[in-house]
Amino acid sequence: MEDRYSTVRSRQLGVRLRELMAEHHWGVREMARRLDWPPTRISNMFNARRGSKYIDVVKMLTLMGVIGDEAAEIYALCDDLDEPGFLETYPNLPVQVQTLVWHEERATAISTYQGSIVPGLLQTADYARAVMVGNGAVGGDDAIDERVFARMSRQVILTKRSAPTFKVYLHEFVLRLPVGGTDKRVMSGQLHHLLQMSMRPNITIRVVPVAIGAHPATAGQFQLIDSEAFAPVAYIDSEVASLFLEKPEEIRVYRQALHRLGQVALGEAESRELVAMLATDLYSPGARQDVPRLA
Template identity: 55%
Template sequence: MNIRSRQLGERLLQRMAEQDWGVREMSRKLEMSAQWVSSVTRGLHRPDPVHLARFLTVLGIRGAEYRELMALGDEMRKPGLLEKPLQLRTLIWHEERATAISQFHGCLVPGLLQTADYARSLIAEIGTATEPDHIDELVFARMSRQVILDKRPSVAFAFFLHEFVLRLPIGRGAPDVMRGQLAHLVRLAERSHISIRVVPARSGGHPALAGHFQLIESASFTPVVYIDSEVSSLFLEEPTDVAAYRRVLEGLDRVALDRAESRRCIADLYSTGARRDDLA
């Protein structure tokens, strides 16, 4: 079972749910066994093109979505996945089923930790969107992902943030944006299942200089590494790729401040900003 098979199975289940069809009803309509339908929708079986085309046709899937899902079926033997960054469906699917999420960022606060004000300012400043309604949609999508921090206390979250992340003043002309974000990080760092570690600037070069990434682990699927950019997002699942990022995380663990020191570092930066505002 790889990312493509899970994604295809999830899309088929969604369309079946829209029709209020269960596995047995779908198997009757396709004249295929319920076991076969179940294995396809769970991402355990790669259907041949003829059977997949019939599956999609019975569900009433046409046009661009039909071509997309047929292509997904053709590519199911390939590990990894490259997709557009605004299509968060795959990332959210994995996050919702994770047992552990580890992440590094060297420039920005990760989306799972952002306040709404920080996210809104960030989206506007980097030009991801310019229309207010579009910005609202992106902020809402980002905030919605954060539900797992509250509803999934059994998930182990480990965030490594370079000190530069905490000092970069997102929110031009609005110091309360960064102050609110730092205060939010301090509060999150108090939760037992959320580890926030600061990589201090004095440490110089560090194992994650190549850039930000997210490692997602689960009992439901093999580990995947998620990397996003302005124009695409990449999921890696080859064991050698995952092992390389595990080594990066081990290196970060050696150079980062511990949890208590990191929380004090963030709190000190918040206090310094507050005093500076009072003097302004």
């Protein structure tokens, strides 16, 4: 059977099936033996190299005893596997990033614009915790600690030997927003961390100054992921949903936005100077408490 074009939806299906098998401590060969299938039939499904038949997924889930809402969620992924794009919603749960992490781990280049907070891959633990508390994260301290740990664990992709290039455009507002409230150590630590990370050869951090007013990404934050393993994917998230876009015309829009941001943002050196200045002026022990105007 001819391999189908890999989509976010088909890749996510492979990830979920692999996770369920891991819970049973079954490898590809064990699952193949139990279903009397050739091992390549399963490994190809896991790696999204071919379209998965609904009946095949039913057989796998039945064998593993997966029923109810969990099964329904996976069956839903089987619908329109060839259709580019994927909307992942979380009505009653904290935002999950499993699909995003899967793509980030296989990325060769990641580009992002953030207009309100520092991107997760560059956050300090104190900053991440303050953001979660400020957002009204569900659960107690233990739940928040687990989410902070998960976010910090994601950051290893930026320091591994095959690390992707990471190009970040931050609106000046991100640097001025006093995450952590009156505890200036949170923002001081975060801004100094940005300075340190900006010196890494694979990381570029540029600031979009407030003085330019409206800009190419005024519509909101996004992330563009390139990889040799799959076609480019644009990612947009909110409190209740994560949207993955992969149609060529959609990707073209975000590439154009990144190109235009590159024309209006401060250069790397100028951006570092601004970050260092704000760290001193706003978040040093002697800085004033009130939030400065963006003028």
